[in-house]
Amino acid sequence: MMNPSPKTSISAENAYIASCVIITMMSRPDFVEKQVLCLESTDAKRLSFRNSNLVLTDENGKIALQHSCHKIFVVFIRGEFTITSALLKNAKRFCIPLVFLNYSLRAYLVFNAGTEGNFLLRKMQYSCKYETEIAKHVITNKICNQLRLMQSIRYKTKSEKVSVQTMQDLLKSAQSVRSSQDLLGIEGTASKLFFQTYFKNMGFKGRKPRIKSDMYNVLLDIGYTYLFQFIEANLNLYGFDTYCGFYHKLFFQRKSLVCDIIEPFRCIIDRRLRTSYNLKQIREDDFACSQNRFELKRDSAKKYTELFLRTVLEHKEDIFLYVQSYYRAFIKKKEIRQYPVFDIGGVE
Template structure:
C-alpha cells in the first residue's frame, strides 16, 4: 500500500483501465496503477476528471488537496463503513463525560509515555544535552503521574499543556541551533523545524480523518477534543499519542540532512518548505508512512475496543429499540 504525491504545475490526471495517467501539455508522461494506493495528495495546479475521483472513492483511496502556500488540507473521503450504528453510538458516547475523560486520560498518558521513552533514548546518545533532558524527563514523569488524578477534562488539558511546554524545551536541546527552534509555534510556523512539524502533523491528521471515516466513525465528533466548527475533533484525539512519531521523523530528517535550512524560506506567511525540499520530504514521508499508518490502525482498534467495552457493560440496561450491535 502506498501514497501518491502530485506537486507539479500544469499536470492533468486521467483514468485509464484502473490506472492514473499523467499528462503534461497533452503528452503522456507516466502511469500509476490505482490498486496499491491508499492516499493521493495533490498540490498545485493539478487537473483531474470526476470519473477519476469517483474511481478513487470506489477503491477506498482518500484524496488530500493541499491548497495555498501553506498547504491547507481539504479532504475528499472515500466510501464510509456501511454500519451507521457505530456513528450513532459514537455520538451518544460523546455526551458521556466520564467516558470522554477516560478516553482523554488514556490518550495523553500514552503520548507522555512515548515522549519519555524517546527522550530516554536521546539522553543516552546526546551527551551535551544529558543534563537538560534528565531535568525534562523528571518533569514529564511527574505530569504523567498527575494524569491519573485529574477528574475533569479541563484539568487534564492543563496537565497536557504544562507537559508540552517542558517537552518542547527538551526537544530544543537536540534540534540544531542553526534552525533557531525555541519551542513550538504555528499559524504560521516561524522556523524550519516548526514548519516541518506543522506539515507532518497536517498530513497525519488528514490520514487519521480518512481512516476514521472508512472505519465508520465521524471524524468531527471527538471525545477529548470537543466539537469545533471545521475541525475533525476525533482525528485530533487520535493524533495525540502519535505526535512523538512525527517529532522523531522530523528530527531524523534534519540530522540525516535529508532536509537542510536552505530548503526553507521565510516570508510574511511564515516559514515554508520550498519545492525542492518538498520533493525530498514526500519521498521520506512515504518511507515512514508504514510506521505512521500502523500507529493509526492501532489507535482506531483501541478506540473501537473501548466503545465495545462500554456497550457490553450497558447493553442489559438498553431497550431493544436502542440496542446496537458491537463494532467488529
C-alpha cells in the first residue's frame, strides 16, 4: 500500500480541525441557559443524582434543592458533603465540573468532566512555535484593562497622573517586547504600579497571593478563585490541556493555560473589590486574624461568594466568547491580530 501524499495528510488534518470546531463547541444560546450552582453545607449535607437532576438533601432526607443537569455549567461546593458514585458518574456524563471549596473558599479538589480526546489540539499546544506572540497579545490586553481602570479614577492627584503616564509607557514596551522573560518583567512592574494606584485609598499594601496578609488580599484570592475555576470550565469544553500554557511555563501541578487566559479578566475582580470598598460592603469584623494571617469567618463566606460570583457571571458571555474565539484562532493557526480581546471599559 502506498503512503498518503503530504497533500492528502494536510487535507485530512484540516478536515479534522474543521470537525473539532463544529463538534466540540457549545453554542452561545445553549451556554446562556447554563447556570452556576453554589452549594453550602449549612443548607444540606448530601448530594446525589436522580432522574437527570442534581438533588441536595438534608440529614433527614428532605430535598433542599433539585436542579436539572442539562442546565448546570459548574457546581461550587463549600464545606463537608456526602456524595454518591452515581453523582460522579453523571457529572461526567453531563460534563459538569465539581469544585470543592474549604470554609475559607479555597479550592482543594476539582472534578473535571471536559472533553479529553482532542489529541490534535493538545499536540498543537506542545509544539506551538509562537508562544511569545500570544503571550504579548494577552498581557498587553491585561495591562490595557489595568490602564483603563486607573484612568477611571476621578479627581486624580499629580502622582496618580504620573502613574497613568508610566502605565501607558509600559503598555508600549509590552507591545514591542521580544521575549517572554522581558514581558514578565514589564507585567510585574505594571501590576505593582496598578495595585499601588488603583487601591491607594484603601490602605492596600500590595498584592501578596495566598499569604493573606490583609483582608483585601484574602478577598482578591477568593475572587480570582471563582474566576479561575469558571475559565477552566470553559477551556475544558474544547479539550485543552490546561497544564500547557504559552506564558506561564510548564510547572508541576500548575494549570498554566488557565493562569494565562485569566490575565485579561482579573480586572473585573479588581474593580469589584474597589467598588465594594467604596460602597462599604467590606466589613473588618467579617475576618479573623491569627499570627498576622487573615481568614474569612465561616458565617461571612456566603456574602462574599455572592459578591464575587455574581461579578464573574455578569461577564460569563464575555468569557465564553473569548475562550471560544481563542480556540478557533489557535486551532486554525490564525494571525495574532485575529485572537480575541477583552475590553473592560473605564466606567465604574
